[in-house]
Amino acid sequence: MKQSHDIKQTINMTPELMARIEELLSHYPADKRKSALLPILHDVQDAHDNWLSIELMDKVAEIIGIQPIEVYEVVTFYTMYNQRPIGKYMFEFCQTSCCATRGVEDLMDYTCNKLGVKVGEPTPDGMFEVRGVECLGACGYAPMMQLGDEFKEHLTKEKIDQLIQDCKDGKINLHYKVNG
Numbered sequence: 001m002k003q004s005h006d007i008k009q010t011i012n013m014t015p016e017l018m019a020r021i022e023e024l025l026s027h028y029p030a031d032k033r034k035s036a037l038l039p040i041l042h043d044v045q046d047a048h049d050n051w052l053s054i055e056l057m058d059k060v061a062e063i064i065g066i067q068p069i070e071v072y073e074v075v076t077f078y079t080m081y082n083q084r085p086i087g088k089y090m091f092e093f094c095q096t097s098c099c100a101t102r103g104v105e106d107l108m109d110y111t112c113n114k115l116g117v118k119v120g121e122p123t124p125d126g127m128f129e130v131r132g133v134e135c136l137g138a139c140g141y142a143p144m145m146q147l148g149d150e151f152k153e154h155l156t157k158e159k160i161d162q163l164i165q166d167c168k169d170g171k172i173n174l175h176y177k178v179n180g
């Protein structure tokens, strides 16, 4: 698989995006601008096909006035930030205890086999991807996953089949902006 440094990302800091960043920065004192980093990264990622290249992270550091390493630390820590282009429909299965004991690994295998991919690799058409994440705080509804901004709970193979079909039919709304 291509690494993020092999992939060029077009950086487009539109006036609207810059205005939003300035608005977020205005919530904090001048010497605490870093406090706005997480929401800024969300908005910058949303505006850039849902991923953050090194160049884009450097740009964010420059705008906020912090060191690039301070941005890399955050982006590499949280799974909601993507360091490479990801599948349009990202099936994020919780792999923590409750979901694990309720068979999430089987469901992940089933989904990967059905899509013909491995965990962490998008389908060739860029439509789907599967990844495992830590507890999403919906343990009572295990096994569960996040798809876009929604939780999909009490998952079964039949529900996975239906969700894949719903994605293909364009019935799943994603919060983030993606290609196509």
Ligand code: FES
Residues within 6 Å of the ligand: 094, 095, 096, 097, 098, 099, 100, 135, 136, 137, 138, 139, 140, 142, 144
């Ligand atoms: S263990 Fe899966 S949501 Fe908490």
